[in-house]
Amino acid sequence: MRVAYAFPVRGVEALADGTYLAVGIETNLFPVPSLPAQLTVSLVLCVVATPMEVDEELDHQLVLRVLNPDLGHSVPPFTVGLRAMASEALPEGSESRMLLTPTVQFEATMAGFHSIEISVDDAPPVSVNLLVRVVGEDPSPDIEPGPDHLTA
Numbered sequence: 583m584r585v586a587y588a589f590p591v592r593g594v595e596a597l598a599d600g601t602y603l604a605v606g607i608e609t610n611l612f613p614v615p616s617l618p619a620q621l622t623v624s625l626v627l628c629v630v631a632t633p634m635e636v637d638e639e640l641d642h643q644l645v646l647r648v649l650n651p652d653l654g655h656s657v658p659p660f661t662v663g664l665r666a667m668a669s670e671a672l673p674e675g676s677e678s679r680m681l682l683t684p685t686v687q688f689e690a691t692m693a694g695f696h697s698i699e700i701s702v703d704d705a706p707p708v709s710v711n712l713l714v715r716v717v718g719e720d721p722s723p724d725i726e727p728g729p730d731h732l733t734a
Contacts (some may be wrong), residue, residue: 583630583703584629584705585705589625589626589710590608591607591608591624594612602681604626611713612712614715616691617690617692618691619689622686623688623698624683624685625683625684626683627708629644629664629666631666631679636668642702643662644662644682645696646684647699648661649697649698649699690714693715693716694702696712
């Protein structure tokens, strides 16, 4: 099994027809008034299983890790068991897909790029990058304006 894709959203809603409505796709900039700041991140992710991995008796492990800018863990890793099942709607031999919509909460103690690493079993992780920036913070205080910048 593997994570085919993952992206942050502002919100997601399951619809009656089995599809999902996602709002604010790629919401990955988090302006905060000060640090530390409590963040809530909703995700849409798709896990894919090959026909050989579809087994009603075989459990897989989905792991979410939240890393801060210095690559330390912001919260302990979260692990959940998954079981892939064949779909009657798909032709025999097709990959099975699971659409998941987890919400992750953590405390950002520093500005910069945070990452949510998502993996299944031993597959390489997929990274969702989030930029935490203190509101009003000068993004590049040590860089002098170049000739193409207007100065007062």
